Amino acid sequence: MIFLRRQLPLLITLITGLLFAGQYYVPHPASEQMLTSATKWLQIIGGFALILGVTSLFHQHAVKIKRQEAGWGYSLILYAGMLGTIAVGLWANGKESVNGAMTAFGWVYNFMMVPLQGTMFAILAFFIASAAYRSFRARSREAAVLLVAAVIVMMGRVPLGEYLIPLSGDVSSWILNVLNSSVRRAILIGVSLGAVALSLKIIFGVERSYLGGGKE
Amino acid sequence: MDATVLGAWVATGLTLLIFSFLYKDNPLFKLAEHLYVGVSVGYIIVKTYDTVIVHLVVKPIMDNGEIALLIPVAIGMLMLTRYVPKAAWMSRYAFAFIVGMGAGLAIPRTISSFILKQIEDTVRPLLSIAGPDGLTFSMNLLNPASNLNALIILFGVSSVLFYFFFSIEHSGTGRAVARTGIIFLMISFGAGFGYTVMARMSLLIGRLTDLIEFSDASYGRPTIWLTLLTIGALIVISRRARPEPPQEG
Numbered sequence: 001m002i003f004l005r006r007q008l009p010l011l012i013t014l015i016t017g018l019l020f021a022g023q024y025y026v027p028h029p030a031s032e033q034m035l036t037s038a039t040k041w042l043q044i045i046g047g048f049a050l051i052l053g054v055t056s057l058f059h060q061h062a063v064k065i066k067r068q069e070a071g072w073g074y075s076l077i078l079y080a081g082m083l084g085t086i087a088v089g090l091w092a093n094g095k096e097s098v099n100g101a102m103t104a105f106g107w108v109y110n111f112m113m114v115p116l117q118g119t120m121f122a123i124l125a126f127f128i129a130s131a132a133y134r135s136f137r138a139r140s141r142e143a144a145v146l147l148v149a150a151v152i153v154m155m156g157r158v159p160l161g162e163y164l165i166p167l168s169g170d171v172s173s174w175i176l177n178v179l180n181s182s183v184r185r186a187i188l189i190g191v192s193l194g195a196v197a198l199s200l201k202i203i204f205g206v207e208r209s210y211l212g213g214g215k216e
Numbered sequence: 217m218d219a220t221v222l223g224a225w226v227a228t229g230l231t232l233l234i235f236s237f238l239y240k241d242n243p244l245f246k247l248a249e250h251l252y253v254g255v256s257v258g259y260i261i262v263k264t265y266d267t268v269i270v271h272l273v274v275k276p277i278m279d280n281g282e283i284a285l286l287i288p289v290a291i292g293m294l295m296l297t298r299y300v301p302k303a304a305w306m307s308r309y310a311f312a313f314i315v316g317m318g319a320g321l322a323i324p325r326t327i328s329s330f331i332l333k334q335i336e337d338t339v340r341p342l343l344s345i346a347g348p349d350g351l352t353f354s355m356n357l358l359n360p361a362s363n364l365n366a367l368i369i370l371f372g373v374s375s376v377l378f379y380f381f382f383s384i385e386h387s388g389t390g391r392a393v394a395r396t397g398i399i400f401l402m403i404s405f406g407a408g409f410g411y412t413v414m415a416r417m418s419l420l421i422g423r424l425t426d427l428i429e430f431s432d433a434s435y436g437r438p439t440i441w442l443t444l445l446t447i448g449a450l451i452v453i454s455r456r457a458r459p460e461p462p463q464e465g
Contacts, residue, residue: 081254149406182372
């Protein structure tokens with residue numbers, strides 16, 4: 001039983017890991033076909049993973065409604081929004097528009113989801129500005145550098161900024177294309193080295209936390 | 217009522233409910249927030265059902281007889297055994313497959329695209345061949361491909377990598393290099409911050425443009441009416457929430 005519960009999953013990880021790592025070095029149509037199929041398989045399995053997440057959300061709010069905890073009315077609204085969207089989405093076969101005409105699902109997307117999402121992220125502009133005021137005060141040389149770079153990039157991205165400081169557009173592009181990209185490149189190299197090391201640890205069974213806890 | 221006009225009223229109302237958070241956390245914002253989560257989850261469920269179940273599983277099996285697709289369905293079903301405590305261990309097969317495949321796919325592609333290619337782009341020739349005159353060193357800062365920028369990028373990447381390299385002590389020359397790395401990092405964080413702020417500003421302008429458009433008479437001026445309604449509701453809510461002063465005597 002330990003073999004089925006503990007060793008077989010590790011064996012599956014080892015075999016699939018080595019198989020798909022090796023696939024990259026085999027430029028054969030069959031190898032390419034295997035990669036295409038496997039990508040499709042991952043998408044299908046990922047769909048089932050969504051069920052796990054949604055069930056957890058359902059459960060959390062169902063408990064809140066059942067016990068009538070503080071704010072349970074909001075959970076009802078969440079349920080109504082979710083079930084209503086699912087109903088119109090299935091009715092419209094998941095299409096936002098048919099022959100150029102907007103479906104009910106498209107209406108929900110355009111007049112509910114887009115404004116809600118856009119505004120939710122837009123209000124962050126105010127909070128980022130207030131957070132910046134509190135944290136960006138040039139208390140050290142590094143903070144001053146950060147502040148100056150942020151101001152130049154902000155000025156360089158709008159016509160008014162370029163009008164007020166004519167060089168800001170060019171300097172902003174230079175900061176983004178040269179200084180920023182060199183840092184991003186260094187971080188990417190470091191993160192990638194870590195990712196490769198972690199992948200090797202997973203394939204060879206050193207890292208097993210993805211299997212979850214449990215006695216066996 | 218026309219669907220677009222109704223949509224304008226709903227979109228304006230929801231936008232104003234979210235904006236009410238700028239005053240303070242209040243029930244109107246919470247209502248819109250929970251509706252946002254509900255609608256988003258519903259949307260993702262429908263899209264996943266349509267993309268995965270209908271187009272990747274049902275149609276290929278029914279139309280082309282691709283029975284092999286039942287294997288990932290079975291693996292996916294194994295994930296759901298998490299809800300049955302006695303059979304929960306079977307979900308490990310699904311996770312083992314996904315994680316093993318992901319790790320296997322990641323190794324060669326990460327090495328190729330994110331390590332070797334990035335190093336190749338960093339270690340560029342510091343001099344260029346220009347016509348019959350021979351070698352030149354281009355100093356144009358505005359051209360990201362110039363030799364001066366190549367030198368700056370090489371110095372930036374090396375110093376930032378060195379800053380994150382803790383196997384040797386950052387002292388002497390190493391300290392100077394690490395500090396240069398910090399300066400590069402701070403510039404990058406500042407640029408990232410500025411870029412994010414401007415992206416959020418762009419979203420804000422988009423929402424305000426919609427509010428201005430929906431204040432038109434052809435929509436029934438929802439922006440004006442709903443702004444008044446929202447302000448009125450906020451006043452009522454804040455008065456109700458105000459604690460009563462303790463009675464004397």
